[in-house]
Amino acid sequence: MPSTDSILRYPGGKSQLSKYVAHLIKKNDSSRTYIEPFAGGFGIALYLLFNGQVDRIVMNDYDPSIFAVWYAVLNKTEDLVSLIDRTNVTLAEWCKQRSIHEEFHTQPQSLENAFSTLFLNRTNVSGIIQGGPIGGQSQAGKYKINCRFNKETLKNKIRRIADNKNRIILNNLDAKEFIRTELPKYDSKDTFIFFDPPYFKQGRNLYLSFPSNEEHRILAEEIVDLTDYKWITTYDYEEEILNLYYPYVQSFEYSLRYSANQKKMAREYLFASKLTEIDSYGNVDLTKI
Numbered sequence: 001m002p003s004t005d006s007i008l009r010y011p012g013g014k015s016q017l018s019k020y021v022a023h024l025i026k027k028n029d030s031s032r033t034y035i036e037p038f039a040g041g042f043g044i045a046l047y048l049l050f051n052g053q054v055d056r057i058v059m060n061d062y063d064p065s066i067f068a069v070w071y072a073v074l075n076k077t078e079d080l081v082s083l084i085d086r087t088n089v090t091l092a093e094w095c096k097q098r099s100i101h102e103e104f105h106t107q108p109q110s111l112e113n114a115f116s117t118l119f120l121n122r123t124n125v126s127g128i129i130q131g132g133p134i135g136g137q138s139q140a141g142k143y144k145i146n147c148r149f150n151k152e153t154l155k156n157k158i159r160r161i162a163d164n165k166n167r168i169i170l171n172n173l174d175a176k177e178f179i180r181t182e183l184p185k186y187d188s189k190d191t192f193i194f195f196d197p198p199y200f201k202q203g204r205n206l207y208l209s210f211p212s213n214e215e216h217r218i219l220a221e222e223i224v225d226l227t228d229y230k231w232i233t234t235y236d237y238e239e240e241i242l243n244l245y246y247p248y249v250q251s252f253e254y255s256l257r258y259s260a261n262q263k264k265m266a267r268e269y270l271f272a273s274k275l276t277e278i279d280s281y282g283n284v285d286l287t288k289i
Contacts, residue, residue: 005046007118007157008069009127009148014196014234015043016256020284021232022053025192027277028230032190033058035183037175038197040066049164058186060171060178064108065101065117065129067172072114074170077162081155083115089146094123094133101129108172122149176215179222183229193231195223200238213240220244223271230276237267242289245271250278251289 006015021044025031032055036045039059048054061067072080087093101116117129123145124131134148135141161168171182175197183193200216223233224245235241237253245251250272255265270286272278280286 005050005157006041006043007073007154007161008041008066008121010041010043011126011128014194014256015041015047017234017284018044018047019282021192021194022048022051023281024230024232024276024278025053028192028275030190030192030230031055033186033192035186035191035193036060037178037193037195039070040196042070044194046161049167050160054192056167056169058169058171058182060173060175060182062172062174064172065105065113067108067170068110068113069117069121070170071109071172072111073158073161074165074168075109076111076114077158079111080114080118081158083111084118084151084154084158087115087119089119089123089149091133091137091139091145094119094145118154119149122154176219176222179226183226188228188230191229193226193229195231195233197233197235199236200241216241217244224248226273228275229273231273232276232278233271235269235271237269241269245269246289249273250276252278252286253289254284254286 025034025048031053034045034048034054034056035058036042037060039045039061042059045057045059049057059070061070097116097119100112101120104110104113104116107113120129121127123133125134127148133139133145135144139145171178173182175195197216197219200213220241223231233245242251252270252272253267254270256268278286
């Protein structure tokens with residue numbers, strides 16, 4: 001499965017769209033550069049890179065904790081691997097890492113921030129950093145705190161990603177600033193962008209950093225104005241979001257399976273630039289709005 005390329009777990013993670021995005025990139029001849037201004041788990045980008053679909057990937061995440069993880073993977077690889085090796089995955093360690101995260105979470109290049117974020121992501125329910133541990137405080141649940149923390153698998157993933165760091169460009173910018181200052185550096189003719197902002201309604205419950213309603217509006221204006229670029233944007237199924245994009249760009253509904261406390265199918269919106277040839281493909285069944 002494509003999702004195995006990432007070291008981070010995300011509720012509503014879009015890795016299941018990997019083959020669909022690869023399909024769009026091929027149809028639009030945009031295999032030079034792939035960009036995620038809200039990188040998060042970075043699963044689709046890694047899938048595309050490892051499968052030879054694109055030459056390079058550009059990731060950006062404004063959240064200092066998420067950025068810290070990827071910064072450590074690329075720049076402090078063996079330090080991060082060593083921490084994984086020597087750390088016991090227990091409830092006592094979970095309490096320790098939660099305290100470390102509270103102290104270092106604003107430091108984007110901190111190894112302490114990176115490891116505590118990774119640890120909490122792998123040991124918390126649905127990977128939600130501010131959530132509780134898998135199995136609960138009593139560890140009486142069916143699954144225990146260490147069930148998503150396979151050390152060898154994590155170490156192998158980290159080293160594989162680091163081995164490709166010359167093809168990965170990393171940024172820690174607000175998405176609007178990224179669009180204005182970094183995006184112009186990439187040729188629109190062979191660049192494909194996937195905007196996956198935090199959920200409009202549930203963002204504050206799932207993510208450490210999330211835009212306000214006004215920031216969602218400003219972001220939509222910035223994205224819609226990118227008429228020269230090939231891009232898609234996905235969002236939760238909320239009328240306020242639809243009103244920001246429709247009828248200015250191509251607008252669709254589709255269903256996505258995600259897990260946050262319970263697995264279920266949920267409708268989402270997908271918006272696309274006019275330059276993108278877009279249709280249903282594989283497990284993605286689009287309905288035109």
